[in-house]
Amino acid sequence: xxxxxxxxxxxxxxxxxxxxxxxxxxxxxxxxxxxxxxxxxxxxxxxxxxxxxxxxxxxxxxxxxxxxxxxxxxxxxxxxxxxxxxxxxxxxxxxxxxxxxxxxxxxxxxxxxxxxxxxxxxxxxxxxxxxxxxxxxxxxxxxxxxxxxxxxxxxxxxxxxxxxxxxxxxxxxxxxxxxxxxxxxxxxxxxxxxxxxxxxxxxxxxxxxxxxxxxxxxxxxxxxxxxxxxxxxxxxxxxxxxxxxxxxxxxxxxxxxxxxxxxxxxxxxxxxxxxxxxxxxxxxxxxxxxxxxxxxxxxxxxxxxxxxxxxxxxxxxxxxxxxxxxxxxxxxxxx
Amino acid sequence: xxxxxxxxxxxxxxxxxxxxxxxxxxxxxxxxxxxxxxxxxxxxxxxxxxxxxxxxxxxxxxxxxxxxxxxxxxxxxxxxxxxxxxxxxxxxxxxxxxxxxxxxxxxxxxxxxxxxxxxxxxxxxxxxxxxxxxxxxxxxxxxxxxxxxxxxxxxxxxxxxxxxxxxxxxxxxxxxxxxxxxxxxxxxxxxxxxxxxxxxxxxxxxxxxxxxxxxxxxxxxxxxxxxxxxxxxxxxxxxxxxxxxxxxxxxxxxxxxxxxxxxxxxxxxxxxxxxxxxxxxx
Numbered sequence: 001x002x003x004x005x006x007x008x009x010x011x012x013x014x015x016x017x018x019x020x021x022x023x024x025x026x027x028x029x030x031x032x033x034x035x036x037x038x039x040x041x042x043x044x045x046x047x048x049x050x051x052x053x054x055x056x057x058x059x060x061x062x063x064x065x066x067x068x069x070x071x072x073x074x075x076x077x078x079x080x081x082x083x084x085x086x087x088x089x090x091x092x093x094x095x096x097x098x099x100x101x102x103x104x105x106x107x108x109x110x111x112x113x114x115x116x117x118x119x120x121x122x123x124x125x126x127x128x129x130x131x132x133x134x135x136x137x138x139x140x141x142x143x144x145x146x147x148x149x150x151x152x153x154x155x156x157x158x159x160x161x162x163x164x165x166x167x168x169x170x171x172x173x174x175x176x177x178x179x180x181x182x183x184x185x186x187x188x189x190x191x192x193x194x195x196x197x198x199x200x201x202x203x204x205x206x207x208x209x210x211x212x213x214x215x216x217x218x219x220x221x222x223x224x225x226x227x228x229x230x231x232x233x234x235x236x237x238x239x240x241x242x243x244x245x246x247x248x249x250x251x252x253x254x255x256x257x258x259x260x261x262x263x264x265x266x267x268x269x270x271x272x273x274x275x276x277x278x279x280x281x282x283x284x285x286x287x288x289x290x291x292x293x294x295x296x297x298x299x300x301x302x303x304x305x306x307x308x309x310x311x312x313x314x315x316x317x318x319x320x321x322x323x324x325x326x327x328x329x330x331x332x333x334x335x
Numbered sequence: 336x337x338x339x340x341x342x343x344x345x346x347x348x349x350x351x352x353x354x355x356x357x358x359x360x361x362x363x364x365x366x367x368x369x370x371x372x373x374x375x376x377x378x379x380x381x382x383x384x385x386x387x388x389x390x391x392x393x394x395x396x397x398x399x400x401x402x403x404x405x406x407x408x409x410x411x412x413x414x415x416x417x418x419x420x421x422x423x424x425x426x427x428x429x430x431x432x433x434x435x436x437x438x439x440x441x442x443x444x445x446x447x448x449x450x451x452x453x454x455x456x457x458x459x460x461x462x463x464x465x466x467x468x469x470x471x472x473x474x475x476x477x478x479x480x481x482x483x484x485x486x487x488x489x490x491x492x493x494x495x496x497x498x499x500x501x502x503x504x505x506x507x508x509x510x511x512x513x514x515x516x517x518x519x520x521x522x523x524x525x526x527x528x529x530x531x532x533x534x535x536x537x538x539x540x541x542x543x544x545x546x547x548x549x550x551x552x553x554x555x556x557x558x559x560x561x562x563x564x565x566x567x568x569x570x571x572x573x574x575x576x577x578x579x580x581x582x583x584x585x586x587x588x589x590x591x592x593x594x595x596x597x598x599x600x601x602x603x604x605x606x607x608x609x610x611x612x613x614x615x616x617x
Contacts, residue, residue, distance in 0.1 A: 075353075076434045078351075081347070114348065240583065
């Protein structure tokens with residue numbers, strides 16, 4: 001027997017959540033679907049596939065003040081940023097939730113990033129299994145699954161007449177308290193994601209292919225538009241700068257991308273990654289080699305957003321295959 | 336992978352310690368030596384030679400700089416800062432008494448204890464000489480712990496040599512040599528006109544029981560390294576402090592990585608034995 005909720009019951013539950021907390025859910029805006037606050041459940045795009053931008057904004061906003069500073073007499077008064085708002089994200093996909101969870105590695109590592117920690121603590125995630133993964137999806141190749149509940153607080157899976165409910169964490173338990181769930185004998189197919197990207201052993205292959213001219217060739221067509229980093233749920237590099245307005249100084253953290261020209265340029269003018277090839281290599285080495293070395297999981301969850309967004313079709317799935325082949329060749333050569 | 340977030344919200348590691356500029360001295364036409372005093376005595380800032388901190392000019396931002404003082408002298412935090420960008424331009428406009436911020440100390444440090452009993456070559460070019468000053472201070476304050484010291488300080492012109500006021504004291508210290516060199520002399524300059532790698536080639540230091548500590552522009556480091564290796568120095572006898580564009584100092588912004596290493600956390604001090612093992616070579 002499985003705990004279930006009908007579509008109507010889900011909507012009234014979400015409507016109740018709305019009264020007390022910020023509810024963020026997929027919403028259609030022009031031709032995009034984005035995670036945005038909703039004011040009524042009518043605004044929720046229940047039937048959407050992956051949103052155009054990942055929900056990382058709600059944990060790592062594209063611009064966020066770390067603190068504010070103000071001149072007071074002869075002193076400077078600092079007010080650290082505090083996240084007060086309790087937020088519920090509805091409809092987050094297992095891959096996106098995993099993207100958030102793996103960023104706990106860098107962000108909660110000592111010393112913990114207090115803003116990230118606060119966003120995590122104040123946000124409850126109601127996940128939604130993917131009943132029909134998109135053509136660009138490859139979560140199963142990256143260690144995920146369309147019904148993976150490991151990174152959400154509650155996971156809903158569409159079944160015949162509503163949703164199967166799996167409560168995963170205490171936070172989820174608290175949120176769903178008072179909601180009457182039925183015990184049903186559910187039927188429905190287990191969603192599958194059939195893409196086969198050969199990610200097994202990719203870290204070793206990247207190491208072997210590190211000095212290959214492949215990266216330079218691939219980067220020839222890169223426009224360093226940074227779209228890949230913008231849409232990626234696990235790209236977390238940032239910039240920090242000050243903004244002054246009316247005597248109030250904000251120290252802002254903003255998204256930044258390793259594909260930007262000058263990302264590594266130092267004060268004397270030297271840029272160790274001045275060419276596009278070494279910058280493109282950095283992106284894939286970070287996700288496929290450095291991140292797993294430091295934190296365990298691969299730094300890609302297979303959401304496929306960069307695949308559809310890249311204006312010149314730089315495709316991480318193809319890159320992983322190419323690198324496996326190159327790595328194998330280098331391996332043979334050294335024997 | 337999911338860690339408990341709730342108990343980690345208290346301290347915001349991006350908030351600097353409040354500090355006051357107590358002294359500003361011109362070192363060269365575009366380098367000033369800033370002395371910072373922490374405003375709150377309870378703030379801990381204990382550091383070792385080679386470590387660095389971020390200095391905030393509120394409204395302009397913050398940037399990382401090597402500490403040029405030594406903690407045990409308790410003379411405040413010294414930073415030699417060249418005027419090159421937004422933050423450094425703002426810092427250069429500040430006068431003693433100005434309120435600033437400082438975060439740190441960050442990074443690893445020169446293992447001064449490991450250098451005891453050894454001869455030390457301290458080779459710095461331009462503003463790259465600044466992070467080597469605490470190495471010199473430590474050696475000269477504990478003179479008998481170390482063998483001969485050879486200081487090579489180079490700059491574009493005689494006016495650009497950092498810490499000129501201290502050259503006489505260093506030269507007078509026992510068992511200490513100082514070699515100054517410039518790329519372009521002026522009418523008063525009686526010293527060497529040569530690039531640092533050429534000075535090293537000319538001095539022909541023996542690698543025996545010697546550690547070479549180098550810091551400067553990438554091109555100077557590259558050719559000095561080649562020269563030292565030609566003289567028989569092993570990669571483990573040559574140490575440098577790397578510079579990397581960085582924003583946090585905490586191993587989070589992922590901007591200063593060289594391959595799998597962070598300059599901010601694993602470095603900035605590396606031997607060339609370590610550097611030659613990095614997957615990415617700068």
